[in-house]
Amino acid sequence: MTSSPVLILDGLSKSFGSVRAADAISLKLFRGEVLALLGENGAGKTTLMNMLFGHYMPDSGKIDIIDGSGHAKPLQLGNPQASIAAGIGMVHQHFTLAENLDALDNIMLGSESFLHLRRNKSQAIQKIQKIMNDSGLVAPMDIAVGRLTVGERQRVEILKALYQDVKILVLDEPTAVLTPQEADKLFENITAMTKNGLSVIFISHKLREVLAFSNRIAVLRHGRKVGEISSKEADERKIARLMVGEETKVFSKKELQVGETVLEVDNLTISGSSKRESLSNISLSVNKHEILGIAGISGNGQTVLANAISGLVKSSSGQIKIDGKNILINDPSNIIQAGAGRIPEDRHKDGIVGQMSVAENMIIEDLNNSKIQSRGLLNNEAIMRHCSDLSSKYDVRGPGPNASARLLSGGNIQKLILARVFEASPKLILANQPTRGLDMGAAADVANRLLEARQRGSGVILISEDLDEILSLSDRIMVIYDGKLRMAETHDRETLGLMMAGEAA
Amino acid sequence: MIRIEPRNTNFAVFTYGVPILSAFVALILASIPLWLAGAPILISYVEMAKGVFGSKFAFSEMLTRATPLMFTGLAAALAFRAKLWNIGAEGQLYLGAMAAVAIGTGYIEAPAFILLPLIIAFGCAAGSVGMVVPAILKTRYGADEVVTTLLLNFIIIIFLQYMLEGPLKDPMGLGWPQSSPILDQGMLPPLMERMRVHSGLVIAIVCALIAQFMLARSVWGFKLRAVGENVFAARHAGxxxxxxxxxxxxxxGALAGMAGVSEVAGLKGYLTSDLSPGFGYAGIIVAMLAGLSPIGVVISALFIASVFVGADSMSRAMGVSSYLADLVVSTSLLCVLIGGFFGRFKLVRTNLEGKN
Structure with missing residues (x-):
């Protein structure tokens, strides 16, 4: 593609204390291209984008915006308003929507003048409708964002950016929550929009889509740009090597004879306050030495299913049996005692107590253990030893066992949770979106641990929106749609994708 | 533009220096109204210091004042650590005091080693009930405990007034709405001869030490902190x-009730409806100032009591209005609270170019 650049990042550096999060990164973005930004967690992608968006002030370097007539104009650094005015829009990985407002208000928020007394909603709706038609991104406009699914919220985020007539759109892990079909559609439409002059930077961990939909790929590692290649010349192996500095190991799944049933869910029905909080007549079983994959688009009942098996919600009818014994529903401690380990969907909210120390978070499910406590008093020495043992065994890296758990990176928080879950040698493992938001290294670690547990004899339920993950790990696959579970007879992307969309396969 | 950022560093300078600096700023600010009132500033402050440290009596008065603040401060600190907003320590204090009076004024005749523990146990139990009821309403029905505990304060105080005019009224009290005096063997022993400071202070400090230890080292404290910091993760973890x-x-609630016991059985001897000049509410300030740490509660209660007692004594010595004392107290509290904020956070100035 030989077109003019719209954005030039020149030697941007940013340090946090002694950490150089970005080290003299230079990058060009051309009109109408899709530039993929790749790198492990902590490679500097988010830092770089935050500098572009004015959230961080670079220590050195500059950013030039080239307008339609080819004049380069330096961007005022560290000022989000200037970035917005220059037509840069960003869709964050962690959404920045007001949960109590509906989608329409969220989209209009920030693009209205304070002095406009009457809001022209119908005009806005027309404009949004047009964007929806163009992009295929559909989300309900009149429901409070807090009640939308993660997938829908992301669509609202993207719509919001598009509504503000951006010239440069940054997407941070945009497809993490979309179905393959939706993702393909999103990229199709992004490709269409780039024809009208939109330039897109997208951050992703999924090499397949990076290769398929980007024009160029820039790879960051340890705050430096280590490579920039045209997507046509790249292949997965080449990019992976650039990202981690070595070839990633591909996990191998051994054929195993399945054992007896560890979990049986029988006609479980939950009538929640809304459709996506409800399940109707769900039955499933998981055996020893087996991974049951549950695929589905977010908001089809995965969360409530996981919560029911975790003991967090009450069922209207139906039973859950672990090892043939009925489990008292609505009591997580009961489920833990029965031998179930749970990897929660939202690791920051349900997985850790951020203000408490790493060591304390390691033992939080194990407070009755006589090694941890005697007569109600905690044995600090044993806790510290436990923590350092597990930290080295599960490679949890951070500022030490006494540091607040919130200071760990997302990948290390997940490793902490894995350590907690796997150390209890559970009979059943419930992993809900275990690799969401993780870099390749950490995601591979999670996958390997799940396979290891399967080998050791655990039964695993893997709930994921990442179809590749489901396909590569699962022995059996079920698809959840609209609160109902269906067994997938064939394991191919096409069939599963259709089932996820609710169409009969 | 100005942004607020948490300080990452935890220097001793901030932990100890900031409160001291804030206290100085408070003294400077409070000197303005003193000057306007025509009192010589330096001498006023000397009088204020004398009012706290000038004599054994002054110092013991300060300790007497600090005792109930320690109990109500601990009551607030422990509840707040669990994100349970107990605003009702004032009411629970009176419940504790009523129970102490009901037991201790002759209803049971027993030697001190039986009667005193009984009074404490019943006082704590009564205070406890006063907080457990709103907590049940919260856990069962989702009733906001800020509202229920606050409103309970008024209900309890009206109930107290009824009791003091009725069942608890002292027949020998010449018609005053006050209770009979607690029996001598039911009183908390004094700590110093001819001084008002009593063994309630020792109990308060022991309570703080135990609370500190239990929060950090016990399973109970672990669970309390986990529930307070992230209720979702705590629930998920069983x-x-x-x-x-x-x-x-x-x-x-028991600690707040103990504040009432300590005041009535340690200091006054009988119960009136003005037993507490808002110790329950002041306990919230004590707890916040202490950063919800039990040991910190002891220190901040001593500080607040010093300001109260010192300012009081100064206004009397200088012949200025006692409102000035209140002014000094509130200025100091505001300054120390603001200072505590700056100890934990910093303001970062960014100009339009965005340079730090």
């Missing part, structure tokens, strides 16, 4: 959230 909240409520 911690029984409602049990934990009810437990925290019981202890918090």
């Amino acid at each position: 911690i029984k959230v409602n049990h934990t909240i009810l437990g925290a409520a019981a202890i918090s």
Whole structure:
């Protein structure tokens, strides 16, 4: 593609204390291209984008915006308003929507003048409708964002950016929550929009889509740009090597004879306050030495299913049996005692107590253990030893066992949770979106641990929106749609994708 | 533009220096109204210091004042650590005092080693009930405990007034709405001869030490902190959230009730409806100032009591209005609270170019 650049990042550096999060990164973005930004967690992608968006002030370097007539104009650094005015829009990985407002208000928020007394909603709706038609991104406009699914919220985020007539759109892990079909559609439409002059930077961990939909790929590692290649010349192996500095190991799944049933869910029905909080007549079983994959688009009942098996919600009818014994529903401690380990969907909210120390978070499910406590008093020495043992065994890296758990990176928080879950040698493992938001290294670690547990004899339920993950790990696959579970007879992307969309396969 | 950022560094300078600096700023600010009132500033402050440290009596008065603040401060601190907003320490204090009076004024005749523990036990139990009820309403029905505990304060105070005009009224009290005096063997022994400071202070400090230890080292404290910091993760990890909240409520209420016991059985000897000049509410400030740490509560209660007693004594010595004393107290509190904020956060100035 030989077109003019719209954005030039020149030697941007940013340090946090002694950490150089970005080290003299230079990058060009051309009109109408899709530039993929790749790198492990902590490679500097988010830092770089935050500098572009004015959230961080670079220590050195500059950013030039080239307008339609080819004049380069330096961007005022560290000022989000200037970035917005220059037509840069960003869709964050962690959404920045007001949960109590509906989608329409969220989209209009920030693009209205304070002095406009009457809001022209119908005009806005027309404009949004047009964007929806163009992009295929559909989300309900009149429901409070807090009640939308993660997938829908992301669509609202993207719509919001598009509504503000951006010239440069940054997407941070945009497809993490979309179905393959939706993702393909999103990229199709992004490709269409780039024809009208939109330039897109997208951050992703999924090499397949990076290769398929980007024009160029820039790879960051340890705050430096280590490579920039045209997507046509790249292949997965080449990019992976650039990202981690070595070839990633591909996990191998051994054929195993399945054992007896560890979990049986029988006609479980939950009538929640809304459709996506409800399940109707769900039955499933998981055996020893087996991974049951549950695929589905977010908001089809995965969360409530996981919560029911975790003991967090009450069922209207139906039973859950672990090892043939009925489990008292609505009591997580009961489920833990029965031998179930749970990897929660939202690791920051349900997985850790951020203000408490790493060591304390390691033992939080194990407070009755006589090694941890005697007569109600905690044995600090044993806790510290436990923590350092597990930290080295599960490679949890951070500022030490006494540091607040919130200071760990997302990948290390997940490793902490894995350590907690796997150390209890559970009979059943419930992993809900275990690799969401993780870099390749950490995601591979999670996958390997799940396979290891399967080998050791655990039964695993893997709930994921990442179809590749489901396909590569699962022995059996079920698809959840609209609160109902269906067994997938064939394991191919096409069939599963259709089932996820609710169409009969 | 100005942004607020948490300080990452935890220098001793900030932990100790900031409160001291804030106290100085408070003295400077409070000197303005003193000057306007025509009092010589330096001498006023000397009088204020004398009012706290000038004599054994002054110092013991300060300790006497600090004792109930320690109890109500602990009550607030423990509840707040569990994110249970107990605003009702004032009411629970009176419940504790009523129970102490009901038991201790002759209803049971027993030697001190039986009667005194009984009075304390009943006082704590009564305070406990006063907090457990709103906690049950919270865990069962989701009633906001800020509202229920606050409103209970008024209900309890009206109930107290009824009791003091009725069942608890002293027949020898010449018609005053006050209770009979607690029996001598039911009184908390004094700590110093001819001084008002009593062994309630020792109990308060022991309570603070135990609370500090239990929070950091016990499973109970672990659960309480986990529920307070992230109730979702605590529940997910199998911690029984409602049990934990009810437990925290019981202890918090008991401590507030103990404040009432200590005032009535340590200091006054009988109960009136003005036993507490808002110790329950001041306990919230004590707890916040202490950063919700039990040991910190002891220190901040001493500080606040010093300001109260010192300012009082100064206004009397200088012949200025006692409102000035209140002004000094509130200025100091504001400055130390603001100072505490700056100890934890910093302001970062960014100009339009965005340079730091």
